[in-house]
Amino acid sequence: MNMNSTAKASVLSLGAAVFASLLLLPNVQGAEKPAAVDGKSVFETKCLKCHKPEKFKSQHNSRKDWELILSRMERNSCVLNDAEREAIADFLSKKYGE
Numbered sequence: 667m668n669m670n671s672t673a674k675a676s677v678l679s680l681g682a683a684v685f686a687s688l689l690l691l692p693n694v695q696g697a698e699k700p701a702a703v704d705g706k707s708v709f710e711t712k713c714l715k716c717h718k719p720e721k722f723k724s725q726h727n728s729r730k731d732w733e734l735i736l737s738r739m740e741r742n743s744c745v746l747n748d749a750e751r752e753a754i755a756d757f758l759s760k761k762y763g764e
């Protein structure tokens with residue numbers, strides 16, 4: 667170990683920077699959390715790609731039925747992750763519920 671004091675200082679400040687970013691990281695992720703998936707906008711981007719909005723005006727389905735329709739749409743190559751599927755099911759069963 668023959669570090670001069672400049673090298674020691676830069677190792678120390680690097681360490682401090684890494685430590686600080688580790689402290690900040692959870693806060694950054696925490697800040698993004700409330701912006702959860704918005705059912706309406708996912709519906710508009712994913713579902714209205716293949717369907718006209720009018721199609722949904724005549725639809726009245728329970729949440730369970732919407733979930734079944736969503737899984738059918740996934741077989742029709744509509745790609746949804748768990749959060750998106752949940753958010754769309756919420757949105758549709760409120761707006762186009764029974």
Ligand code: HEC
Pocket residue numbers: 709712713714715716717725735736738739742743744745754758
């Ligand atoms: C890749 C194109 C495509 C996408 C994306 C898509 N659909 Fe469909 N959808 C279809 C096709 C094709 C049919 C007709 C065949 C069928 O009913 O499975 C259909 C039928 C439907 C029906 C009529 C079913 C019934 O029982 O009356 C509903 C409601 C529906 N889709 C809702 C959705 C919703 C909600 C989404 C978004 C999650 C979505 N679709 C995304 C292709 C798509």
